[in-house]
Amino acid sequence: RVSTTCAVSKYDSETTSKATSVYTLLFDSRRLYDSCIYELRQRLFSLLKEDENAIFSLPYTFNQLYSVIKNADAYINTTLDTHAKQYVIKQSIESWKSFIESLRSFIKNPELFTGKPKIPKFLKSKHIIYNAITIDKSRFKSIDYINNTLMIPNTLIKINVPKYIN
Numbered sequence: 001r002v003s004t005t006c007a008v009s010k011y012d013s014e015t016t017s018k019a020t021s022v023y024t025l026l027f028d029s030r031r032l033y034d035s036c037i038y039e040l041r042q043r044l045f046s047l048l049k050e051d052e053n054a055i056f057s058l059p060y061t062f063n064q065l066y067s068v069i070k071n072a073d074a075y076i077n078t079t080l081d082t083h084a085k086q087y088v089i090k091q092s093i094e095s096w097k098s099f100i101e102s103l104r105s106f107i108k109n110p111e112l113f114t115g116k117p118k119i120p121k122f123l124k125s126k127h128i129i130y131n132a133i134t135i136d137k138s139r140f141k142s143i144d145y146i147n148n149t150l151m152i153p154n155t156l157i158k159i160n161v162p163k164y165i166n
Contacts (some may be wrong), residue, residue, distance in 0.1 A: 021079075021157050028078040029088050034067060034122045035074040036092035041119060056100060062093050080152045095120040 043059035060068065066089055069075050077084060100119040142151045149158045 005133060021155055025084075025152070025155070028074075028080050029084065030123045030126070031074045032069075032078060032080070032085060032088045033092055035072050036069055036089055037095070037120055039065060039068050039072075040092065053105055056104065058093070058096060058100065060093075061142055063095060065089055079142055079154060083153075092120070 040059045044054065044064055047054035047057075047059060066086070069089060078085065080088070098116055099120055102113075106113050106117055144158075145152075148161045150161055151158050
């Protein structure tokens with residue numbers, strides 16, 4: 001996992017465009033995550049009408065959610081590559097699994113909790129909250145070992161990497 005921070009200055013147009021591109025990637029990731037959570041919530045609400053114990057099961061498997069979400073605007077109109085998109089879908093499924101696990105634990109031992117676990121929420125767009133993007137080092141377009149830079153897939157963004165990371 002590689003993480004980086006871009007300092008944005010109004011006088012440095014290259015850094016500003018890099019930061020804008022990174023923000024776009026992170027925003028697209030958040031938007032796709034929210035779409036996945038929306039589909040999972042809607043599916044749960046429709047299942048609860050039929051069976052009140054449906055809350056203890058996953059509304060969609062990964063493959064089912066992928067087939068639903070791949071036609072959504074948040075999936076189609078994004079700057080993320082396919083690997084990152086699938087990782088975001090996996091993150092939403094993992095959030096849902098954690099919710100179900102904590103709900104089961106709450107029923108067994110409610111004294112361990114301060115309140116009943118809640119369904120995973122959307123990430124807020126009013127604040128600078130982004131979904132994490134993890135990119136495997138092997139997927140970078142180009143690795144410049146002389147300057148210690150990596151290029152993020154599907155972008156022209158180069159990231160400086162400390163020399164101790166190889």
